[in-house]
Amino acid sequence: MSSGTIFFIVVAGIVILAGIYLVIAYNSLVALRNQIENAWSQIEVQLKRRHDLIPNLVETAKGYMGHERQTFEAVTQARAKAAGAKTIPAISQAETMLSEALSRFMAIVENYPELKANQNFLAVHEELASTENRIAFARQAYNDSVLFLNNKVQMFPSNIVAGMFNFTQGEFFELEVPGDRAVPKVNFG
Amino acid sequence: MKCPLCSIMLISLEFAGIEIDYCMECKGIWLDIGELEYLIAEEDGDEYLEPMAAVGVKGKGRACPICTRSMKKIHLGPTKDILLDQCPSHGIWFDRGELNKFISTGRDEKRSSRLVQLLDEFFPGVDDQIEGGE
Amino acid sequence: MFWSVIAANKRKTYALIFLMGVFLLGTGYAVGMAVAVYNRPMAGLAGLAAAAFIWFVMLMVSLYGSDRVILSISNAKRVHRDKWPQLYNIVEEMKIASSLPKMPEIYIVEDTAPNAFAVGKSPEKCSICVTAGLLAACSRDELQGVVAHEVGHILNRDVMYMTVAATMLGSILLISDMFLRSFKYSPTIRFGSRSRISGAGGAGIIVLVASVFLAIVGPILARILYFSISRKREYLADATSARLTRYPEGLASALEKILKSTATLNFAPSATAPFYIANPYKQHLGGNAFATHPPLSERIRILRAMSAGAGYIDYMKAYIQVTNTRTSLLRASDITDTGRIEIRQASKASSGTELSHGVSRRKAGDIIRAMNNFVFVSCPCGVRIKLPPQYTGNQIRCPRCRRIHDIPETDNKNLRSILTASTALDGKNVMLEDPGQNMGIDLPSSRKQTVSLLPGKWQTFTCNHCGCSHELSPSFSGRRLTCSHCGSRITILQQASSN
Ligand SMILES: [Zn+2]
Ligand SMILES: [Zn+2]
Ligand SMILES: [Zn+2]
Numbered sequence: 121m122s123s124g125t126i127f128f129i130v131v132a133g134i135v136i137l138a139g140i141y142l143v144i145a146y147n148s149l150v151a152l153r154n155q156i157e158n159a160w161s162q163i164e165v166q167l168k169r170r171h172d173l174i175p176n177l178v179e180t181a182k183g184y185m186g187h188e189r190q191t192f193e194a195v196t197q198a199r200a201k202a203a204g205a206k207t208i209p210a211i212s213q214a215e216t217m218l219s220e221a222l223s224r225f226m227a228i229v230e231n232y233p234e235l236k237a238n239q240n241f242l243a244v245h246e247e248l249a250s251t252e253n254r255i256a257f258a259r260q261a262y263n264d265s266v267l268f269l270n271n272k273v274q275m276f277p278s279n280i281v282a283g284m285f286n287f288t289q290g291e292f293f294e295l296e297v298p299g300d301r302a303v304p305k306v307n308f309g
Numbered sequence: 310m311k312c313p314l315c316s317i318m319l320i321s322l323e324f325a326g327i328e329i330d331y332c333m334e335c336k337g338i339w340l341d342i343g344e345l346e347y348l349i350a351e352e353d354g355d356e357y358l359e360p361m362a363a364v365g366v367k368g369k370g371r372a373c374p375i376c377t378r379s380m381k382k383i384h385l386g387p388t389k390d391i392l393l394d395q396c397p398s399h400g401i402w403f404d405r406g407e408l409n410k411f412i413s414t415g416r417d418e419k420r421s422s423r424l425v426q427l428l429d430e431f432f433p434g435v436d437d438q439i440e441g442g443e
Numbered sequence: 444m445f446w447s448v449i450a451a452n453k454r455k456t457y458a459l460i461f462l463m464g465v466f467l468l469g470t471g472y473a474v475g476m477a478v479a480v481y482n483r484p485m486a487g488l489a490g491l492a493a494a495a496f497i498w499f500v501m502l503m504v505s506l507y508g509s510d511r512v513i514l515s516i517s518n519a520k521r522v523h524r525d526k527w528p529q530l531y532n533i534v535e536e537m538k539i540a541s542s543l544p545k546m547p548e549i550y551i552v553e554d555t556a557p558n559a560f561a562v563g564k565s566p567e568k569c570s571i572c573v574t575a576g577l578l579a580a581c582s583r584d585e586l587q588g589v590v591a592h593e594v595g596h597i598l599n600r601d602v603m604y605m606t607v608a609a610t611m612l613g614s615i616l617l618i619s620d621m622f623l624r625s626f627k628y629s630p631t632i633r634f635g636s637r638s639r640i641s642g643a644g645g646a647g648i649i650v651l652v653a654s655v656f657l658a659i660v661g662p663i664l665a666r667i668l669y670f671s672i673s674r675k676r677e678y679l680a681d682a683t684s685a686r687l688t689r690y691p692e693g694l695a696s697a698l699e700k701i702l703k704s705t706a707t708l709n710f711a712p713s714a715t716a717p718f719y720i721a722n723p724y725k726q727h728l729g730g731n732a733f734a735t736h737p738p739l740s741e742r743i744r745i746l747r748a749m750s751a752g753a754g755y756i757d758y759m760k761a762y763i764q765v766t767n768t769r770t771s772l773l774r775a776s777d778i779t780d781t782g783r784i785e786i787r788q789a790s791k792a793s794s795g796t797e798l799s800h801g802v803s804r805r806k807a808g809d810i811i812r813a814m815n816n817f818v819f820v821s822c823p824c825g826v827r828i829k830l831p832p833q834y835t836g837n838q839i840r841c842p843r844c845r846r847i848h849d850i851p852e853t854d855n856k857n858l859r860s861i862l863t864a865s866t867a868l869d870g871k872n873v874m875l876e877d878p879g880q881n882m883g884i885d886l887p888s889s890r891k892q893t894v895s896l897l898p899g900k901w902q903t904f905t906c907n908h909c910g911c912s913h914e915l916s917p918s919f920s921g922r923r924l925t926c927s928h929c930g931s932r933i934t935i936l937q938q939a940s941s942n
């Protein structure tokens with residue numbers, strides 16, 4: 121066997137291996153992108169659910185806390201803004217503001233024991249609380265996938281494949297809820 | 310659950326943290342196992358009530374509302390003048406007025422007063438009838 | 444989800460099915476041989492065939508019907524969303540958090556002791572069961588912690604192994620029980636002639652030999668099952684719970700309530716216990732029922748020692764710190780934390796009130812009643828009347844105040860509303876506005892009271908009649924109240940409001 125043939129075989133081998141790698145890397149990137157899309161649609165479902173619940177909440181509360189007009193308006197406005205947001209950073213920001221408005225609203229509700237005992241209000245409140253939990257859990261799954269994709273897009277050698285097929289970094293979905301960053305609980309005893 | 314005497318359905322009544330099963334017909338009261346201890350414990354601390362088999366009582370026992378097996382005749386606590394029906398695994402049956410009588414006799418006046426008062430409040434009508442009958 | 448644990452559970456499940464087959468075939472053959480008089484090999488083969496058939500049936504039952512069987516013996520009732528929206532929501536949250544492929548079915552067990560368990564042969568098809576006692580005693584966060592613990596068992600395939608094991612061993616016990624029963628109560632055997640028993644291949648002998656054999660072996664098998672239950676499984680499910688909920692305190696305080704309730708008199712209805720192999724399910728959260736369960740107090744301490752975060756890593760650290768052991772719970776490859784998992788804050792919705800044992804037991808009773816279509820009538824005098832569905836008549840007279848109430852149609856769509864209604868009557872600080880302005884009865888003056896409202900301030904006052912204390916919010920706008928404790932009527936004097 122001449123050295124030329126050996127050289128040819130080696131090169132061919134490398135090309136084939138590179139081809140295989142390309143296919144695998146491309147497929148995993150696509151899978152990841154789908155996973156992110158899927159996770160994002162989960163979040164959107166829950167965000168939509170939250171938007172749908174708010175008019176209900178306001179309606180129920182109005183009868184009991186009529187003179188808290190600004191609070192209602194703040195919530196309604198924040199909801200309208202959040203419903204209109206399109207890009208992920210805009211949604212992040214608008215939803216954070218909505219969460220803040222809601223938590224202010226809930227703080228004021230504390231002063232209305234009769235409202236707090238109302239069956240209708242309890243039901244809406246439970247749905248809202250659950251929706252917020254779901255958003256939080258879905259967000260975690262989404263951000264985990266985004267982190268994974270971003271690592272691939274940035275790191276060698278998958279970054280080459282990502283560059284070839286125009287894979288861009290995903291955007292994290294942040295939702296800063298006041299007080300969500302809990303103080304670590306210290307327990308003595 | 311059926312009344313051991315009248316075999317109509319018992320209803321449950323809850324008032325001020327006390328719950329009993331009650332017969333609308335004969336005004337008897339059923340307490341599930343542990344319930345009496347719970348009632349008494351609120352007043353007296355952890356007093357354990359040792360049921361004492363009533364000797365020399367004849368006749369077929371009444372049917373336990375839960376398992377329908379026949380219940381034992383017992384005395385409970387310090388007094389011997391009240392004869393109760395007990396299913397060892399389910400609870401105790403008190404005829405009309407027996408629960409009040411049981412709780413108010415043989416005990417410190419002050420300690421039992423709240424419970425007796427609650428029971429009186431529970432059945433003002435029953436008491437009237439008992440008094441009226443005597 | 445811990446891959447090494449999952450693999451171990453799968454291995455154990457297959458091993459159990461295999462061992463059970465070997466054991467049954469051996470038994471069948473032995474019984475056949477022991478009984479036969481004339482044609483020994485044939486009898487042995489017949490025994491073998493019978494055993495193979497039993498094994499096959501057991502396998503089918505444990506693979507396709509086991510959850511139904513266990514659920515029905517545990518007295519569990521399926522509930523849908525509208526029956527208990529909060530429970531459904533919590534399960535769905537945990538489904539999202541754990542990426543379970545399908546929503547588990549939800550069951551409520553008619554038991555006043557707080558507890559929970561899960562059944563099912565795969566994460567695709569599983570059920571989560573909580574007792575009425577748990578629902579009555581726990582706040583939202585606590586319930587979430589318990590549900591997440593059960594989801595942990597599902598993810599780790601503990602549930603798969605336990606379900607298969609319970610049905611396989613349970614059916615052996617059932618068969619041996621059947622044999623014993625027929626032996627004990629069948630008059631032909633008990634009082635039969637000697638010649639019949641010693642007769643060649645007599646049915647009596649088969650039953651006798653098989654039943655004696657099974658009676659000895661059954662309990663041994665049950666023991667084997669108990670020892671095959673991993674000691675680590677509860678810790679691992681706790682770790683999953685902390686990680687999924689990001690709130691270890693929820694499970695910790697739920698376990699504390701379970702611990703307290705088992706410490707006090709336990710009135711668990713004994714009617715639910717005949718299938719005792721299924722008891723590990725019923726008891727597993729309750730712990731201490733048998734030696735394979737780590738003590739609850741230790742599990743609580745570990746959860747409370749997680750101060751840095753809610754990840755697996757944090758649980759492992761807390762575990763090592765509390766138990767003082769060197770052996771780790773998990774392999775490093777099982778710890779799949781992505782970054783630091785922070786502990787979240789307690790949810791505001793949680794009603795973290797400490798209920799006395801009596802109160803939560805009563806509430807649990809109400810839940811069970813509501814599940815069984817009892818009708819609840821709240822009398823304005825403070826008595827709650829609970830009518831069984833068999834109660835006939837359209838009206839009921841309150842034994843206390845003698846008001847006559849119409850009996851409404853059963854409307855227990857939302858079981859939880861029963862609970863909140865009874866909270867309203869228990870809670871010392873919950874005020875009930877007089878429902879019908881005219882009470883119908885004239886109360887003595889000792890049970891009437893007037894309180895003047897201070898504008899813009901919270902205020903506390905005591906009921907003159909029963910001495911319980913009540914709170915009024917600054918925004919209280921009612922004019923009349925009924926003391927939720929004694930039924931006294933309180934008139935509120937509104938002063939000129941400030942705006
Ligand atoms: Zn009766
Ligand atoms: Zn009984
Ligand atoms: Zn467990």
Ligand SMILES: [Zn+2]
Pocket residue numbers: 822823824825826841842843844845846
């Ligand atoms: Zn009444």
